[in-house]
Amino acid sequence: MKPILPEHLLELAALLKDRVGLHVRRDGHAALRIAVAARLDELADVPDAGSYLALLRSEDAGDEELRRLLPLVTVGKTSFFRDERQFRALEAILPGLVARARGGGRPVSIWSAGCATGEEPYSIAMTAAEAGAGPEHVEILATDLNPEAIAFAAHGAYEPRRVRDIPEPFLSRHFDRDGDRYHVRPGLRRFIAAIRPHNLVSSIFPRPVSGGWDVIFCRNVIIYFDTPTTQGVLTQFHNALAPGGYLFLGYSESLFRLFEGFELTEVAGAFVYRRPETSGRVGAPAAALAGPVGPARPHLVPMPAQPPAVRHVAFAPPERAHTPVPLPSSLRGGAGAEPPLAPQEYLDGAVALFADGRFGAARELLERLLEKGGEDLAVRLTLANLYGILRQPDRARESYVAALALEPLCAEAHLFYGIHLLAAGNAEEAALELSRALFLDPDLALAHYYLGRCREAERDVVRARLAYRNAIEAHRRRPDGKRQAFLGYYPDVPEDGDAFARAAEYALAAL
Numbered sequence: 358m359k360p361i362l363p364e365h366l367l368e369l370a371a372l373l374k375d376r377v378g379l380h381v382r383r384d385g386h387a388a389l390r391i392a393v394a395a396r397l398d399e400l401a402d403v404p405d406a407g408s409y410l411a412l413l414r415s416e417d418a419g420d421e422e423l424r425r426l427l428p429l430v431t432v433g434k435t436s437f438f439r440d441e442r443q444f445r446a447l448e449a450i451l452p453g454l455v456a457r458a459r460g461g462g463r464p465v466s467i468w469s470a471g472c473a474t475g476e477e478p479y480s481i482a483m484t485a486a487e488a489g490a491g492p493e494h495v496e497i498l499a500t501d502l503n504p505e506a507i508a509f510a511a512h513g514a515y516e517p518r519r520v521r522d523i524p525e526p527f528l529s530r531h532f533d534r535d536g537d538r539y540h541v542r543p544g545l546r547r548f549i550a551a552i553r554p555h556n557l558v559s560s561i562f563p564r565p566v567s568g569g570w571d572v573i574f575c576r577n578v579i580i581y582f583d584t585p586t587t588q589g590v591l592t593q594f595h596n597a598l599a600p601g602g603y604l605f606l607g608y609s610e611s612l613f614r615l616f617e618g619f620e621l622t623e624v625a626g627a628f629v630y631r632r633p634e635t636s637g638r639v640g641a642p643a644a645a646l647a648g649p650v651g652p653a654r655p656h657l658v659p660m661p662a663q664p665p666a667v668r669h670v671a672f673a674p675p676e677r678a679h680t681p682v683p684l685p686s687s688l689r690g691g692a693g694a695e696p697p698l699a700p701q702e703y704l705d706g707a708v709a710l711f712a713d714g715r716f717g718a719a720r721e722l723l724e725r726l727l728e729k730g731g732e733d734l735a736v737r738l739t740l741a742n743l744y745g746i747l748r749q750p751d752r753a754r755e756s757y758v759a760a761l762a763l764e765p766l767c768a769e770a771h772l773f774y775g776i777h778l779l780a781a782g783n784a785e786e787a788a789l790e791l792s793r794a795l796f797l798d799p800d801l802a803l804a805h806y807y808l809g810r811c812r813e814a815e816r817d818v819v820r821a822r823l824a825y826r827n828a829i830e831a832h833r834r835r836p837d838g839k840r841q842a843f844l845g846y847y848p849d850v851p852e853d854g855d856a857f858a859r860a861a862e863y864a865l866a867a868l
């Protein structure tokens with residue numbers, strides 16, 4: 358075991374805070390130690406945690422190593438029914454698959470890859486059970502790199518605060534309370550065929566008993582991989598899925614310009630990737646051809662010269678602005694007979710009001726949702742923007758801080774906070790947030806552009822020029838930008854990046 362001293366963990370926590378805004382509390386140092394030990398195990402030429410810190414700080418390899426460390430550090434970030442839209446999509450997909458299994462066809466096969474402490478696979482199992490499937494119809498595999506997370510998932514016992522996202526009828530149907538823990542009932546556990554360690558950066562990918570996977574969940578995992586690793590993993594997912602099978606990624610994990618094998622499709626309001634019915638295997642990873650011998654560098658899929666068959670989905674506020682949206686009766690002044698709204702309906706309603714210029718009503722709607730416990734990144738970011746517009750800077754700041762506490766590694770949350778701070782005249786803090794956004798997504802042209810504006814405000818002409826050039830270069834690399842659907846409503850920030858590249862050119866010419 359290579360030495361890791363407590364002061365190294367303190368330094369590392371400070372480095373994570375500084376470089377990506379990730380706040381690791383003292384009680385998280387044990388997890389930090391496990392993460393560093395895992396990286397030290399893999400790095401034969403790094404003798405101890407002190408040298409590991411030096412590696413993280415090095416100019417050439419520091420960023421890449423930090424991206425490798427992050428998923429290990431963020432292992433705890435998961436929850437039951439995380440992104441409920443995706444579970445609604447699964448609910449919509451399941452009946453056809455369950456009918457196949459009931460009719461004597463192969464069982465429905467679902468892989469939760471990067472399952473962390475098990476909340477995701479048990480949520481999948483609950484969704485299947487509620488869709489009328491029996492354990493004999495469904496085969497769920499749950500895997501993760503981290504053996505401790507796997508052991509936790511297999512144990513299946515959760516504190517009350519961790520089960521609060523499970524709707525009440527599901528909680529009493531599928532869990533037994535024993536003291537201060539909720540235990541997964543044997544009936545639900547039978548849906549899970551196996552819970553075991555697996556490294557996605559390896560040459561061997563598990564397969565279901567027969568055929569390919571019907572559904573793969575791999576959410577909030579590839580976001581931390583570098584481009585070649587992501588492309589290798591996606592190649593393997595593509596080949597492991599049955600034709601027509603679905604891939605669920607995290608909301609900020611766009612495959613645009615990254616991988617061309619999937620179609621993007623909308624199911625029950627969520628965007629999911631799908632292996633086309635007619636597609637064959639795509640380029641086999643070189644390591645797989647060499648034989649199943651431990652972790653290997655995955656095969657590189659060439660970047661497509663043309664935009665791939667994946668449709669980039671942009672947020673579309675103008676249509677929404679004219680969509681009649683049900684509002685709570687208190688906002689309509691009605692008699693109070695309105696049915697309760699789902700969190701998404703509040704958000705849709707607030708976006709429609711926002712687009713109509715009714716900022717106060719939009720704010721009120723979102724505040725109500727938060728009072729009801731509808732904590733969500735898109736809600737926090739939209740509300741932060743509203744507070745900014747309504748000239749409530751303190752509340753705007755609080756809302757950005759709350760958004761970043763939910764998703765400290767969301768590049769866009771850092772970007773919007775940076776834009777807000779710059780508008781509030783705080784160029785120095787804005788530059789810090791924008792740098793964090795750029796660490797997490799170096800292609801974010803908008804962030805480069807606003808960083809240029811910060812540097813100008815700081816009268817640092819050399820760094821302002823550099824930032825504007827970076828904005829133009831980032832836009833050239835990825836002309837369609839990376840704004841995602843449902844990540845907060847910012848109608849004043851153009852999504853395509855063109856406007857920013859042009860603005861950066863003008864700014865450069867004027868400097």
Ligand SMILES: C[S@@+](CC[C@H](N)C(=O)[O-])C[C@H]1O[C@@H](n2cnc3c(N)ncnc32)[C@H](O)[C@@H]1O
Nearest residue numbers: 428432435471473502503556557558576577578
């Ligand atoms: C942020 S959690 C996501 C958990 C869950 N999928 C969700 O979205 O709620 C990321 C998980 O990915 C796992 N992970 C990171 N790198 C991995 C790899 N190379 N292979 C398998 N799992 C990995 C981490 O251990 C961690 O549990």
